[in-house]
Amino acid sequence: xxxxxxxxxxxxxxxxxxxxxxxxxxxxxxxxxxxxxxxxxxxxxxxxxxxxxxxxxxxxxxxxxxxxxxxxxxxxxxxxxxxxxxxxxxxxxxxxxxxxxxxxxxxxxxxxxxxxxx
Numbered sequence: 001x002x003x004x005x006x007x008x009x010x011x012x013x014x015x016x017x018x019x020x021x022x023x024x025x026x027x028x029x030x031x032x033x034x035x036x037x038x039x040x041x042x043x044x045x046x047x048x049x050x051x052x053x054x055x056x057x058x059x060x061x062x063x064x065x066x067x068x069x070x071x072x073x074x075x076x077x078x079x080x081x082x083x084x085x086x087x088x089x090x091x092x093x094x095x096x097x098x099x100x101x102x103x104x105x106x107x108x109x110x111x112x113x114x115x116x117x118x
Contacts, residue, residue, distance in 0.1 A: 030105070045061065045064075048098075050090040051065065055078055055082065056075045058075075066084060069084060
């Protein structure tokens, strides 16, 4: 690989790292701005796939409860037995969160683009 190829590869890697850092920053800002019912009550992160735990009536992110259930097959809020087949998808809430998140990300992108232009 020639030196110009190496520079191109390094430029691509640098751009990807920058894009990932910007995405991480935007995700953190989203979590801070999110309505409380959009946040997972166990980790405080923005839910992407909310599900209802039937015995406690708590809504959590599917990935969070799935990880929890791998080590402890109980509802963390009331200690009742729980399996992934028991959780109930919250489709309307998922779409509400997705719409809100997409709008916020568009706003962040517009703001960062306009700050670069000005």
